Amino acid sequence: MSKVLILAEHNGSQINQSTAKVLTAAKQLNADAIDVVLFAGDAALASQVASLNGVNAVKFVQCADNHDQLAASIAPTVAELGKDYTHVWGPSTTFGKDVMPRVAALLGVNQVSDVMEVIDATTFKRPIYAGNAIITVKTDTAQIVATVRTASFAAEKAMDGSAAINESNLENAASHTTYVSLSSGNSDRPDLQTASKVISGGRGVGSEENFKIVYDLADKIGAATGASRAAVDAGYVPNDMQVGQTGKIIAPDLYMCFGISGAIQHLTGIKDAGTIVAINKDADAPIFEVADVGLVGDLFKIIPEMMEKL
Amino acid sequence: MKILVAIKRVVDYNVRVQVKPDGSGVATDGVKMSINPFDEIAIEEALRIKEQGKADEVVVVTIGSNDSQQQLRTAMAMGADRAILVESAGPVQPLQAAQVLLKVIEDEQPGLVITGKQAIDDDNNQTPQMLATLWNRPQATFASKVEFVGDNQLQVTREVDAGLETIQVELPAVVSTDLRLNEPRFVKLPDIMKAKKKPLDVKTMGDVLPDAQGVAIEVIQHESPQPRQKGVMVESVDELIEILKDKGLVS
Ligand SMILES: Cc1cc2nc3c(=O)[nH]c(=O)nc-3n(C[C@H](O)[C@H](O)[C@H](O)COP(=O)(O)OP(=O)(O)OC[C@H]3O[C@@H](n4cnc5c(N)ncnc54)[C@H](O)[C@@H]3O)c2cc1C
Numbered sequence: 308m309s310k311v312l313i314l315a316e317h318n319g320s321q322i323n324q325s326t327a328k329v330l331t332a333a334k335q336l337n338a339d340a341i342d343v344v345l346f347a348g349d350a351a352l353a354s355q356v357a358s359l360n361g362v363n364a365v366k367f368v369q370c371a372d373n374h375d376q377l378a379a380s381i382a383p384t385v386a387e388l389g390k391d392y393t394h395v396w397g398p399s400t401t402f403g404k405d406v407m408p409r410v411a412a413l414l415g416v417n418q419v420s421d422v423m424e425v426i427d428a429t430t431f432k433r434p435i436y437a438g439n440a441i442i443t444v445k446t447d448t449a450q451i452v453a454t455v456r457t458a459s460f461a462a463e464k465a466m467d468g469s470a471a472i473n474e475s476n477l478e479n480a481a482s483h484t485t486y487v488s489l490s491s492g493n494s495d496r497p498d499l500q501t502a503s504k505v506i507s508g509g510r511g512v513g514s515e516e517n518f519k520i521v522y523d524l525a526d527k528i529g530a531a532t533g534a535s536r537a538a539v540d541a542g543y544v545p546n547d548m549q550v551g552q553t554g555k556i557i558a559p560d561l562y563m564c565f566g567i568s569g570a571i572q573h574l575t576g577i578k579d580a581g582t583i584v585a586i587n588k589d590a591d592a593p594i595f596e597v598a599d600v601g602l603v604g605d606l607f608k609i610i611p612e613m614m615e616k617l
Numbered sequence: 618m619k620i621l622v623a624i625k626r627v628v629d630y631n632v633r634v635q636v637k638p639d640g641s642g643v644a645t646d647g648v649k650m651s652i653n654p655f656d657e658i659a660i661e662e663a664l665r666i667k668e669q670g671k672a673d674e675v676v677v678v679t680i681g682s683n684d685s686q687q688q689l690r691t692a693m694a695m696g697a698d699r700a701i702l703v704e705s706a707g708p709v710q711p712l713q714a715a716q717v718l719l720k721v722i723e724d725e726q727p728g729l730v731i732t733g734k735q736a737i738d739d740d741n742n743q744t745p746q747m748l749a750t751l752w753n754r755p756q757a758t759f760a761s762k763v764e765f766v767g768d769n770q771l772q773v774t775r776e777v778d779a780g781l782e783t784i785q786v787e788l789p790a791v792v793s794t795d796l797r798l799n800e801p802r803f804v805k806l807p808d809i810m811k812a813k814k815k816p817l818d819v820k821t822m823g824d825v826l827p828d829a830q831g832v833a834i835e836v837i838q839h840e841s842p843q844p845r846q847k848g849v850m851v852e853s854v855d856e857l858i859e860i861l862k863d864k865g866l867v868s
């Protein structure tokens with residue numbers, strides 16, 4: 308029978324929702340036990356994980372000096388613990404993508420990247436070619452190392468768990484790699500990856516200053532803000548707003564985009580959105596092929612009108 | 618210092634791939650093939666480091682079919698000095714690719730290895746991390762800026778979900794590129810001619826890696842993604858707002 312080890316993600320003060328999403332996916336394996344390994348400095352985070360419904364035990368590995376974010380420092384411990392499990396899973400976020408292949412290499416297996424559906428304990432579906440094809444894969448190695456495509460699973464919400472917490476200290480932190488700093492385009496708006504509503508702008512918005520109207524509309528309806536790669540490349544917005552194949556894969560109830568043409572690399576990031584609304588002045592823009600509601604027009608007229616009428 | 622760049626031949630990013638009707642794969646006959654876009658960025662970064670005088674040779678390597686020679690020639694037309702093809706009959710999964718690359722590293726002794734962050738065919742995003750692990754060297758994935766600190770350290774800015782993270786790694790190391798690291802140069806006609814004369818060494822998988830470790834993941838079936846339901850076009854903001862209100866998406 309299956310025993311799952313999940314790698315938890317956090318930002319120092321909060322457990323990332325990706326952990327609860329991996330948990331939802333792991334539950335579909337019908338496992339005997341689901342344990343979570345957490346690398347952090349703050350014990351309060353271990354309690355957060357312990358209260359998630361369905362977690363059997365939390366392996367809390369204390370780390371100093373930000374080693375909790377460094378793949379080379381934590382992967383050996385994940386792999387060592389992982390030997391007692393049939394599945395070692397992490398989120399398909401930049402954190403999980405950095406660490407999990409190292410774990411897979413240490414365990415001598417290929418990784419199943421971006422699991423979007425669990426068929427049984429050894430069979431999974433995952434997207435390739437930016438989501439233009441879906442493959443069913445099977446692997447029955449002693450450990451199945453995988454990352455979970457977070458947009459495909461709802462986060463486990465119940466916090467009625469009371470998992471045991473086993474504490475240890477990080478050994479063999481990497482000396483060849485040092486964490487220097489993190490700069491985030493932090494805003495007070497909802498988090499792009501978990502928000503139920505997202506408003507995005509593309510190259511059509513035209514400048515950093517013009518993005519203000521996109522932010523205003525987002526604030527009006529309580530949405531997070533996103534962008535296309537072209538808008539990020541042009542310097543209109545920070546990189547953490549990018550949605551798509553190489554940005555964030557999101558699944559909000561509402562995705563409303565202005566001045567985005569709808570390149571496949573962008574669409575792969577939003578295909579699980581509930582309702583896609585597109586506003587573009589070009590009636591032939593490919594975004595209209597996937598939009599649930601489309602409106603042809605100039606975003607500089609439409610946004611002010613929406614501000615007035617909402 | 619020598620820089621090794623790993624590249625992969627993939628279906629061009631502008632092609633919308635189609636799953637074959639029998640689900641056995643995606644149609645690639647007659648489809649335009651290119652260097653994986655992230656790998657083109659890796660080549661460009663290596664060339665820029667060489668042009669700054671921090672490296673003296675750029676070697677490109679790929680594991681793939683004999684047709685991959687085209688992509689190696691393009692890399693040499695961009696400016697790479699020489700190329701290595703490790704010829705393999707079928708597709709190679711990341712753990713095996715990493716083992717082959719490690720063998721090449723043992724021969725070539727590069728001071729820096731640059732790869733793409735993911736190959737846009739299988740979207741695996743694993744090979745560089747696995748290579749760094751097997752090589753027992755640091756990794757700096759999803760790089761959007763690479764700067765030397767002295768001769769044997771790199772400061773790398775990484776594109777992460779939370780924003781931009783900076784780490785420092787000791788060389789030798791593996792760096793994987795993100796899209797904003799640089800804009801690859803265009804290849805000029807005379808350079809294509811020159812590239813034909815540059816050395817391209819062809820080896821076989823069996824020679825380079827006679828004892829591959831680990832099993833491949835079995836691919837059972839390919840299918841097309843579920844299409845979204847056809848949407849509606851509205852004529853006015855009023856209509857749009859009405860639909861959003863009906864669905865309870867705005868109040
Ligand atoms: C390997 C790879 C990975 C990539 N990953 C991503 C990714 O993760 N995310 C991503 O987004 N892209 C990604 N891209 C880039 C992608 O191919 C497109 O180039 C990009 O999405 C285009 O952004 P855009 O729609 O904002 O710009 P454009 O394609 O230039 O479209 C701008 C649109 O704005 C409209 N417009 C202009 N003015 C107005 C106005 N006043 N009112 C209304 N509409 C207006 C125009 O009609 C046009 O349709 C990737 C590319 C590659 C090669």
Ligand SMILES: Nc1ncnc2c1ncn2[C@@H]1O[C@H](COP(=O)(O)O)[C@@H](O)[C@H]1O
Binds near residue numbers: 681714
């Ligand atoms: N067959 C291959 N030959 C050479 N390099 C490869 C190969 N496969 C993957 N890579 C390198 O590893 C990176 C990530 O690939 P992947 O892990 O397959 O997404 C690519 O961008 C390449 O730089």
